[in-house]
Amino acid sequence: MIISKLYAQYDQNDTSTFSNQQYGFNKHKLFTGGSLNLGYGGGTVASFAIGALPEIGYTLKDWLDIGMAFNVNYYSESQYIDPNNSANDVPGYKATSYGAGVFVRVHPFEQFFLQFQPEMDMYNIKETLSGYSPVTSSLSSSSYLAGIGWGRRVVGEMSFYTIIMVDLGNERNTPYKDANGNLLPVIRTGLNFYF
Secondary structure, three states: OHHHHHHHOOOOOOOOOOOOOOOOOOHHHEEEEEEEEEEEEOOOOOEEEEEEEEEEEEEEEOOEEEEEEEEEEEEEEOOEOOOOOHHHOEOEEEEEEEEEEEEEEEOOOOOEEEEEEEEEEEEEEEEEOOOOOOEEEEEEEEEEEEEEEEEEOOOOOOEEEEEEEEEOOOOOOOOOEOOOOOEOOEEEEEEEEEO
16 A cells, blocks of 8 residues: 555656656756846945856756856946045056856755855956056955855756855955955845756
């Protein structure tokens, strides 16, 4: 009786990726996608940011994804000249950053997942201030992002997600902390497409 009950749960018409488990590489478990970012800040010092965050991954189990994440970003901030006190002048800057890392997503529940993503980032920065020669510099940093996400994930179909992460590392140049070392939340929303 128990065996017949268990067998009754099997649907012969089920064509999902995991119903007929295969060993080795399965191209239907491969996905790609990512997210875009766009930001603008007004006021005394105007700022602008735009970037792309593509990723490629593979679903190892119905509860586990692994992959690689990339990022390319451009930032700019206008200079501010204080007419009353030059000590308050703020140089303008333009920066480009690019980076790569790996990620692991664990799906303990149907719509929620946990993600860990170590990554390396490189920056090229150009600071300008009226009356001075531009200053260029290059920096690098490593980050250890971890967080929780929510989304619709059906292996083999398009999926979307929203995630909030923080940097668990203590690197000074990370883009995920402010100048005082305080954590800045990383909020991303994106799409993934299975092959």
